[in-house]
Amino acid sequence: MAPKSRKKKAHVSRSLTCYCEGSCPNNVSNGTCETKSSCFSSVQEVYDETTNSYEEERTYGCMPPEDNGGFLMCKVAASQVHGKHIVCCDNEDLCNRNLQPAFTPKLTTPSPDLPVSSESMQTFMLLGSVVMCAFVLTVVLLIVCLIYKRREKQRKPRLINSMCNSQLSPLSQLVEQSSGSGSGLPLLVQRTIAKQIQMVRLVGKGRYGEVWLAKWRDERVAVKTFFTTEEASWFRETEIYQTVLMRHENILGFIAADIKGNGSWTQMLLITDYHEVGSLHDYLSTSVITPQKLQLLAYSFSSGLAHLHDEIFGTPGKPAIAHRDIKSKNILVKRNGQCAIADFGLAVKYMSELDEIHIAQNTRVGTRRYMAPEVLSQALNPQQFEEFKRADMYSVGLVLWEMARRCYTPITGTKTTTCEDYALPYHDVVPSDPSFEDMHAVVCIKGFRPPLPARWQEDDVLATVAKIMQECWHHNPTVRLTALRVKKTLGRLDMDALNDMPMKIV
Ligand SMILES: Nc1ncnc2c1ncn2[C@@H]1O[C@H](COP(=O)(O)OP(=O)(O)OP(=O)(O)O)[C@@H](O)[C@H]1O
Ligand SMILES: [Mg+2]
Numbered sequence: 001m002a003p004k005s006r007k008k009k010a011h012v013s014r015s016l017t018c019y020c021e022g023s024c025p026n027n028v029s030n031g032t033c034e035t036k037s038s039c040f041s042s043v044q045e046v047y048d049e050t051t052n053s054y055e056e057e058r059t060y061g062c063m064p065p066e067d068n069g070g071f072l073m074c075k076v077a078a079s080q081v082h083g084k085h086i087v088c089c090d091n092e093d094l095c096n097r098n099l100q101p102a103f104t105p106k107l108t109t110p111s112p113d114l115p116v117s118s119e120s121m122q123t124f125m126l127l128g129s130v131v132m133c134a135f136v137l138t139v140v141l142l143i144v145c146l147i148y149k150r151r152e153k154q155r156k157p158r159l160i161n162s163m164c165n166s167q168l169s170p171l172s173q174l175v176e177q178s179s180g181s182g183s184g185l186p187l188l189v190q191r192t193i194a195k196q197i198q199m200v201r202l203v204g205k206g207r208y209g210e211v212w213l214a215k216w217r218d219e220r221v222a223v224k225t226f227f228t229t230e231e232a233s234w235f236r237e238t239e240i241y242q243t244v245l246m247r248h249e250n251i252l253g254f255i256a257a258d259i260k261g262n263g264s265w266t267q268m269l270l271i272t273d274y275h276e277v278g279s280l281h282d283y284l285s286t287s288v289i290t291p292q293k294l295q296l297l298a299y300s301f302s303s304g305l306a307h308l309h310d311e312i313f314g315t316p317g318k319p320a321i322a323h324r325d326i327k328s329k330n331i332l333v334k335r336n337g338q339c340a341i342a343d344f345g346l347a348v349k350y351m352s353e354l355d356e357i358h359i360a361q362n363t364r365v366g367t368r369r370y371m372a373p374e375v376l377s378q379a380l381n382p383q384q385f386e387e388f389k390r391a392d393m394y395s396v397g398l399v400l401w402e403m404a405r406r407c408y409t410p411i412t413g414t415k416t417t418t419c420e421d422y423a424l425p426y427h428d429v430v431p432s433d434p435s436f437e438d439m440h441a442v443v444c445i446k447g448f449r450p451p452l453p454a455r456w457q458e459d460d461v462l463a464t465v466a467k468i469m470q471e472c473w474h475h476n477p478t479v480r481l482t483a484l485r486v487k488k489t490l491g492r493l494d495m496d497a498l499n500d501m502p503m504k505i506v
Helices: 002-013 070-080 118-155 158-164 171-178 187-195 228-241 280-286 291-309 385-405 436-445 454-458 460-472 483-492
Strands: 016-021 030-035 039-048 053-062 084-089 197-205 209-216 219-226 254-261 266-273 320-322 331-333 339-341 348-351 356-358
Touching: 016 039, 030 053, 187 197, 187 254, 187 266, 197 219, 209 266, 219 228, 228 254, 228 266, 280 331, 280 385, 291 320, 291 339, 291 385, 291 460, 291 483, 320 385, 348 385, 385 460, 385 483, 454 460, 460 483
Parallel strands: none
Antiparallel strands: 016 030, 016 053, 039 053, 039 084, 197 209, 209 219, 219 266, 254 266, 320 348, 331 339, 348 356
16 A cells, blocks of 8 residues: 555656647647646537537546546546546656547437436436326325215205205205105204294194194294193104104105103194195095095005005114004195195004014003994904004094095986085994994994995995995904005006196195
């Protein structure tokens, strides 16, 4: 090592003459220069616009003194500068004149407009891909955001939105939107509706409460207020209405239920659709009907009951439900001429999987006039759910009889029509508020059933309805028709009336 450093010091002390070209002192084009370091010869590629290609350019000259970089610079430049090659020497004067360093030529010819080096090209491409990635990422993020927002919008309690919205959606729409399972509005919404109700006028009184026409916002609703003693009825009815898949066009549309109290009194409300025509009893008392209207009333009534009686298997499923208080006062008539079954305070639910019958906790019994013989004689086995359905079918027979009496037919040989006056079943054989004993004596002991006028045989619909009612009120419950059978038989009749639905009642 020692001799080498001595040799280096010797170089520094002497002056060296180098050939110069393109790097001469005083800006002369070529000649010589003096240095205490080394001479160099370099070659590099320079872009020539006229030939549209890279040309080699050679430079000769003196390296700056050793303490300013000198020989070291030769090495760094040679190894690091792409496209430029420097070779140095210091062994003799003008030693660089014949030095011909080689260079690595460019592989591509740049576009004439873009005389950019490969480095800037690389930088440019790198930048380009970064921008591209950022753009793609932004687009993807935007799409994800949009999808998320749309989902959120759909998931948001639309019903709450509609309630707060000044552009009100009709109540029916609100119920439709929220009760995907067909079991009614969420409790909080029900409470809110109940608070916003304005009573308009009393429309009817029953044994268990009053029915009011009321308004929620601009829509008419029916509000049933229960007497304080009838909490169990309210509870049962509310529970039945909120049974999954209960909603059906022939079952009164449930909107909300609410209960409030201060210890000494309890107010219980049930809010449902309002039907201005009123109950089937009200309607038949004041109107007569064509055979087509009879068919529609009877068909829609049996459809509602078939839905109620039917157990739906699956998830969600619906339990079978027996009504236990079928009568013309508990059936409402809609403007389109169809029936809607109401009043579920006594209903019984049954799930075959659990084999459990949920009997209402209340003490209320059905309406004696409409009670099946096995109910009157207390022969009904409450452990057998089918028996409740069969008892309902007995009452269906009586309701069909009430309907048929008001269906007018032509009197042969004349241009006039006729029908019977409205009457309650057994009106002629029992008092207005019959006791169990009265009904038992007539229905079970004497085996009476409502009379069937001869004229009913002259019309297809009336004759069919007459046959159905007899098969419904049979003394033997096991041979009675099912609601589904009644519906199918009425549906098979000349379809005119059913096809014409909806039919306006005037
Ligand atoms: N949703 C409704 N829309 C219009 N009117 C109704 C509605 N619900 C009931 N009504 C009317 O209110 C009356 C009273 O009904 P409510 O169910 O309280 O007693 P009811 O059925 O007449 O007798 P019961 O107490 O024996 O059931 C009905 O007869 C009917 O005229
Ligand atoms: Mg009622």
